[in-house]
Amino acid sequence: AAGVIQSPRHLIKEKRETATLKCYPIPRHDTVYWYQQGPGQDPQFLISFYEKMQSDKGSIPDRFSAQQFSDYHSELNMSSLELGDSALYFCASSLGGGNQPQHFGDGTRLSIL
Amino acid sequence: AQKITQTQPGMFVQEKEAVTLDCTYDTSDQSYGLFWYKQPSSGEMIFLIYQGSYDEQNATEGRYSLNFQKARKSANLVISASQLGDSAMYFCAMRLYNNNDMRFGAGTRLTVKP
Numbered sequence: 001a002a003g004v005i006q007s008p009r010h011l012i013k014e015k016r017e018t019a020t021l022k023c024y025p026i027p028r029h030d031t032v033y034w035y036q037q038g039p040g041q042d043p044q045f046l047i048s049f050y051e052k053m054q055s056d057k058g059s060i061p062d063r064f065s066a067q068q069f070s071d072y073h074s075e076l077n078m079s080s081l082e083l084g085d086s087a088l089y090f091c092a093s094s095l096g097g098g099n100q101p102q103h104f105g106d107g108t109r110l111s112i113l
Numbered sequence: 114a115q116k117i118t119q120t121q122p123g124m125f126v127q128e129k130e131a132v133t134l135d136c137t138y139d140t141s142d143q144s145y146g147l148f149w150y151k152q153p154s155s156g157e158m159i160f161l162i163y164q165g166s167y168d169e170q171n172a173t174e175g176r177y178s179l180n181f182q183k184a185r186k187s188a189n190l191v192i193s194a195s196q197l198g199d200s201a202m203y204f205c206a207m208r209l210y211n212n213n214d215m216r217f218g219a220g221t222r223l224t225v226k227p
Contacts (some may be wrong), residue, residue, distance in 0.1 A: 033213060042204060042217035043158070056213040088156055097213055099146045099165045104158035 001028055004105035006091050010069060012111045013081050021076040021108045025093030031055070032074045033102055034066055035090040049074060050097065078110075086112045115207050117141040119218035126195045127226050131223045133180070134190040136205030144210040147188040152202040152220070161203075164188055191194065195225045 005024040013019050024030050024041060031050045035043040036059075045058035049068035053101035060066070063081075068074040088109050116139040118141065125133035149161040164172045164179045172179040180189040192199055202222050208215040 010178045031213065033215070042219055045216070046215035050213075058214050075207070083206060098208075099210060101148060101160045101163050101164070102215060103160055104150070106157045107142075 004091055004093050004103055006089075006105035008108060008109050009106065010109045010111075012113060015081060015083065017081050019078045019110060021078070021089055021091075021110075023074045023076070023091030023093075023105060025072055025074070025091070026095075026103055029093035029095050029103075030072070031035065031094045031097050031100075032068055032072070033092040033094075034060075034074070035073065035077050035104075037088040037107075038071060038084075038089070046076070055097070079096050081112050083112050086110060115142070115145070115209065115216050117205050117207050117216050117218035118197045119221050121207055121221045122219070123222045125224050125226060126192075128197060129194055130175045131191060131193045131225070132195055132223065134192070134203050134205075134223065136190065136218060137188050138188065138205075140186075140206050140207065140209070142209050146208050147179070147181070147210070148206045148215070149177070149188075149190045150206060150217075151199075152204060153190065156199070158204075162190065171207060193222075197227060200225045216226050 033048040034046040037043040048061040050057045052068045066076045088107045092104045094100040145166045147164045151159045162174045178191045202220045205218040
């Protein structure tokens with residue numbers, strides 16, 4: 001079965017640069033989520049989209065923005081990168097919200113030098 | 114806001130034995146879902162099992178079962194017949210039905226010994 005696809009798998013950037021992470025949800029899934037997992041930490045919810053509209057917002061810094069496109073893929077844009085942004089970034093998708101499980105992609109490992 | 118507590122940072126289990134990973138949660142909402150995820154050392158996050166707050170039966174998925182005790186606000190994961198491939202970090206998570214913000218516990222690192 002098709003899973004959530006994230007690209008790139010690994011990304012190395014320097015401080016103050018920008019980065020764009022991409023996510024392709026499972027086909028027919030209408031809700032996309034972004035999470036940030038720092039080293040040794042549990043995942044932290046950043047933001048979610050339902051039917052291309054932002055639905056909930058978590059601890060997403062103002063330097064980050066995200067959107068969901070007409071084909072349901074989503075992008076997380078990160079600017080003025082800081083050392084603390086080094087983390088594993090997950091995208092997840094679900095069919096609806098509430099009691100539906102979120103299926104995660106393999107993540108993008110972002111390293112800031 | 115909801116809070117998830119996993120009190121076991123690490124657990125060891127002998128291959129083929131059963132193991133219980135503890136999870137307690139705190140919320141004043143009545144409508145919520147509880148999830149368990151497995152994260153191997155390779156980093157991916159794998160969905161294991163789900164329990165809804167209104168479900169009367171404990172959820173089961175193959176070797177995984179969820180011991181749901183609503184009055185105690187606990188949702189422990191039971192893995193039967195442990196295998197070496199079960200060695201991983203396990204996260205308990207909770208989400209309110211009307212909110213997409215899923216909160217995770219700190220995780221339990223399970224090591225299966227041969």
